[in-house]
Amino acid sequence: MAAVDGGEVDHLAGERATAHFDVDAMKVAWAGSRHAVEVNDRMARLVASDPVFRKDTRTMLSRKELFKDTLKKAAHAWKRIVELRLTEEEANLLRLYVDQPGYVDLHWGMFVPAIKGQGTEEQQKKWVPMAYKFQIIGCYAQTELGHGSNVQGLETTATFDPNTDEFVVHSPTLTSSKWWPGGLGKASTHAVVYARLITQGKDYGIHGFIVQLRSLDDHSPLPGITLGDIGGKFGSGAYNSMDNGVLRFDHVRIPRDQMLMRLSQVTREGKYVHSDVPKQLLYGTMVYVRQTIVADASKALSRAVCIAVRYSAIRKQFGSQAGGPETQVLNYKTQQSRLFPLLASAYAYRFVGEWLKWLYTDVMQKLEAKDYSTLPEAHACTAGLKSVTTSATADAIEECRKLCGGHGYLNSSGLPELFAVYVPACTYEGDNVVLLLQVARFLMKTVSQLASGKQPVGTTAYMGNIQYLMQCKSAVNTAGDWLNPAAIKEVFEARALRMAVNCAQNISKAPSQEEGFSELSPDLLESAVAHVQLIIVTKFFEKLQQDIIGHGVKEQLQNLCNIYALFLLHKHLGDFLSTGCITPKQGALANEQLGRLYAQVRPNAVALVDAFDYTDHYLSSVLGRYDGDVYPALYAEAWKDPLNETVIPDGYQEHLRPLLKQQLKFSRL
Numbered sequence: 110m111a112a113v114d115g116g117e118v119d120h121l122a123g124e125r126a127t128a129h130f131d132v133d134a135m136k137v138a139w140a141g142s143r144h145a146v147e148v149n150d151r152m153a154r155l156v157a158s159d160p161v162f163r164k165d166t167r168t169m170l171s172r173k174e175l176f177k178d179t180l181k182k183a184a185h186a187w188k189r190i191v192e193l194r195l196t197e198e199e200a201n202l203l204r205l206y207v208d209q210p211g212y213v214d215l216h217w218g219m220f221v222p223a224i225k226g227q228g229t230e231e232q233q234k235k236w237v238p239m240a241y242k243f244q245i246i247g248c249y250a251q252t253e254l255g256h257g258s259n260v261q262g263l264e265t266t267a268t269f270d271p272n273t274d275e276f277v278v279h280s281p282t283l284t285s286s287k288w289w290p291g292g293l294g295k296a297s298t299h300a301v302v303y304a305r306l307i308t309q310g311k312d313y314g315i316h317g318f319i320v321q322l323r324s325l326d327d328h329s330p331l332p333g334i335t336l337g338d339i340g341g342k343f344g345s346g347a348y349n350s351m352d353n354g355v356l357r358f359d360h361v362r363i364p365r366d367q368m369l370m371r372l373s374q375v376t377r378e379g380k381y382v383h384s385d386v387p388k389q390l391l392y393g394t395m396v397y398v399r400q401t402i403v404a405d406a407s408k409a410l411s412r413a414v415c416i417a418v419r420y421s422a423i424r425k426q427f428g429s430q431a432g433g434p435e436t437q438v439l440n441y442k443t444q445q446s447r448l449f450p451l452l453a454s455a456y457a458y459r460f461v462g463e464w465l466k467w468l469y470t471d472v473m474q475k476l477e478a479k480d481y482s483t484l485p486e487a488h489a490c491t492a493g494l495k496s497v498t499t500s501a502t503a504d505a506i507e508e509c510r511k512l513c514g515g516h517g518y519l520n521s522s523g524l525p526e527l528f529a530v531y532v533p534a535c536t537y538e539g540d541n542v543v544l545l546l547q548v549a550r551f552l553m554k555t556v557s558q559l560a561s562g563k564q565p566v567g568t569t570a571y572m573g574n575i576q577y578l579m580q581c582k583s584a585v586n587t588a589g590d591w592l593n594p595a596a597i598k599e600v601f602e603a604r605a606l607r608m609a610v611n612c613a614q615n616i617s618k619a620p621s622q623e624e625g626f627s628e629l630s631p632d633l634l635e636s637a638v639a640h641v642q643l644i645i646v647t648k649f650f651e652k653l654q655q656d657i658i659g660h661g662v663k664e665q666l667q668n669l670c671n672i673y674a675l676f677l678l679h680k681h682l683g684d685f686l687s688t689g690c691i692t693p694k695q696g697a698l699a700n701e702q703l704g705r706l707y708a709q710v711r712p713n714a715v716a717l718v719d720a721f722d723y724t725d726h727y728l729s730s731v732l733g734r735y736d737g738d739v740y741p742a743l744y745a746e747a748w749k750d751p752l753n754e755t756v757i758p759d760g761y762q763e764h765l766r767p768l769l770k771q772q773l774k775f776s777r778l
């Protein structure tokens with residue numbers, strides 16, 4: 110089904126006619142199943158057809174108007190969810206297509222998962238039903254003014270008082286103020302607060318506590334609690350719909366049973382007891398969210414690419430001979446070499462996100478059975494993939510803006526707001542550099558265990574092939590040889606392993622492991638990126654092994670997979686050359702093959718973005734309209750700006766007229 114919201118003429122029909130594959134079948138490959146296509150489509154249309162979910166004037170609203178609009182949309186969404194008895198899958202998609210960050214994200218995305226992951230069964234029974242009915246609204250209050258990345262450095266205290274069987278939650282310094290939690294500023298009634306647990310005079314480090322913040326009667330802050338919003342953020346609209354907040358405690362008392370006690374407990378007498386589970390499970394909510402952020406990266410990236418591809422097919426510049434038509438900018442090789450790798454990345458992230466969801470579910474099942482062996486790999490994969498996909502997506506959205514020329518800079522292109530709302534993903538849920546260093550730590554540990562004969566498993570299994578990978582030389586001889594998945598995988602594995610081993614060897618020369626790690630950290634980052642890129646390439650190849658149905662679909666995905674891999678090879682040529690994985694000649698052949706692949710994608714480009722199945726409402730871009738009728742839409746959009754409400758601007762009488770009528774002159778004139 111086409112995703113037009115109302116257009117009459119299809120200006121992109123010619124582009125759609127050149128596609129060599131079945132777009133409906135590609136929609137299934139993209140969404141994961143026919144069922145997923147159907148539900149996505151239904152929820153997207155439900156949102157697009159509801160006037161409450163309009164967002165075309167969002168960037169023109171004041172902060173207060175925007176926040177109120179968010180409250181309205183969230184309440185209306187919930188009403189529709191209940192009225193229509195939507196399933197959890199449908200409700201999540203409804204939230205996606207409403208497309209406005211708000212307190213519900215933290216309530217469902219972090220508060221509820223934190224209680225489910227770290228609360229005892231009894232605690233879950235008490236709190237989860239209230240949260241599910243929205244009798245309480247919760248947020249995730251971890252970060253402080255002075256401490257974000259370093260969770261162990263948090264300062265808020267929760268001191269057990271055995272006399273009253275309570276914890277006293279306190280912010281001892283300005284820097285211990287909770288700072289950033291979404292939904293905290295104005296909406297939440299409760300929070301999961303991370304604080305240092307102190308009992309019997311001893312500090313047991315960071316633990317989670319459920320704390321009520323606001324009255325359930327009139328929403329005013331409870332005694333001892335100072336609350337507010339931390340202020341406007343980057344861009345118009347965008348993340349300003351979220352009430353990221355500040356919170357201070359002045360000796361606030363909570364019952365002992367509001368400490369989340371699945372991982373460790375404090376007894377009535379104040380004795381600290383730790384269960385036999387790894388203490389890292391305290392970070393479980395972050396692992397869960399990092400995994401969802403990877404899936405979201407493909408959404409944001411595909412959205413930007415959809416806008417840029419459609420507009421590039423409409424936009425014409427130069428090339429006209431004797432008054433003939435100008436050239437579609439999509440035909441320029443430079444435009445293709447900038448845009449098609451991003452299109453390929455969107456598909457790559459979609460499939461690796463799918464795989465990561467599987468990995469996460471698998472690890473959770475193992476944890477239930479008290480098998481904690483895959484936890485380090487789950488941490489490394491979620492941290493690494495979150496980092497690589499969000500950084501690349503943020504850069505790609507900005508590149509798409511440039512690919513749309515001047516019009517890409519207009520709010521009505523949808524790209525500035527998309528960038529502004531997306532870019533904090535590089536920071537929240539773990540700064541990308543900090544997370545990549547966690548991956549590097551995991552890699553260094555794996556390399557060090559190779560010597561003892563321990564066989565690495567999962568995504569590091571390739572390291573077990575160390576004898577071969579450290580000395581192999583690519584056999585690629587022609588550009589076409591780069592279409593062989595084995596040839597690509599081999600050089601990506603060799604590059605990742607050699608970079609990791611080089612780092613490990615250099616660290617071992619340092620006075621201490623810690624000093625070596627710190628000194629080598631820029632190289633370690635690159636090593637972690639190489640490992641994560643290998644995972645993404647491998648999972649794309651594995652996807653191609655699955656049963657992919659529909660005329661021409663597999664061929665298109667093969668092209669995109671090769672583009673993704675060879676584009677990375679070209680971009681990181683220095684890594685592949687300096688580690689001796691390929692020769693300069695082989696690098697040049699990869700680039701030659703890349704050019705051929707771009708030519709194959711060109712006639713399919715518009716259809717490949719149609720397969721994302723986005724409505725015009727979701728894209729919210731005059732440049733990315735399904736019907737391609739860009740110019741009338743751009744023209745009409747300009748007149749909606751509040752500045753055009755009057756012909757003569759406000760301020761003319763006070764400031765422009767006196768200036769124009771002034772008698773004062775520059776003395777030199």
Ligand SMILES: CCCCCCCCCCCCCCCCCCCCC/C=C/C(=O)SCCNC(=O)CCNC(=O)[C@H](O)C(C)(C)COP(=O)(O)OP(=O)(O)OC[C@H]1O[C@@H](n2cnc3c(N)ncnc32)[C@H](O)[C@@H]1OP(=O)(O)O
Nearest residue numbers: 200201204214217218258259260261389392488537538539
């Ligand atoms: C019926 C229902 C209907 C529902 C309808 C509703 C409709 C609406 C639905 C809406 C749903 C929306 C969902 C949206 C999703 C959410 C949106 C997201 C919005 C984002 C908001 C942002 C939130 C935040 O930012 S929260 C704060 C995040 N903070 C961080 O990430 C901090 C980063 N820092 C750290 O994680 C740590 O400090 C770290 C890891 C850097 C260092 O920790 P450390 O303790 O100092 O550890 P270290 O010494 O380095 O390592 C020790 C050891 O531990 C291992 N380790 C570390 N972390 C983990 C981990 N997470 N898991 C496992 N293991 C870990 C580490 O590897 C070391 O191991 P060894 O080397 O073996 O010792």
Ligand SMILES: Cc1cc2nc3c(=O)[nH]c(=O)nc-3n(C[C@H](O)[C@H](O)[C@H](O)COP(=O)(O)OP(=O)(O)OC[C@H]3O[C@@H](n4cnc5c(N)ncnc54)[C@H](O)[C@@H]3O)c2cc1C
Nearest residue numbers: 249250251252256257258289290291533536537538539542
């Ligand atoms: C939009 C948004 C929403 C958020 N929502 C929430 C929320 O709901 N709940 C919540 O608790 N928090 C939230 N946060 C906070 C967020 O999790 C933190 O900002 C994030 O974890 C980064 O921490 P930081 O701000 O301390 O950065 P810092 O750690 O201060 O980073 C500053 C710089 O130092 C570098 N750096 C830091 N440590 C190292 C190191 N060890 N080695 C090398 N370089 C390093 C970083 O790479 C970065 O360049 C949110 C943040 C944003 C922007």
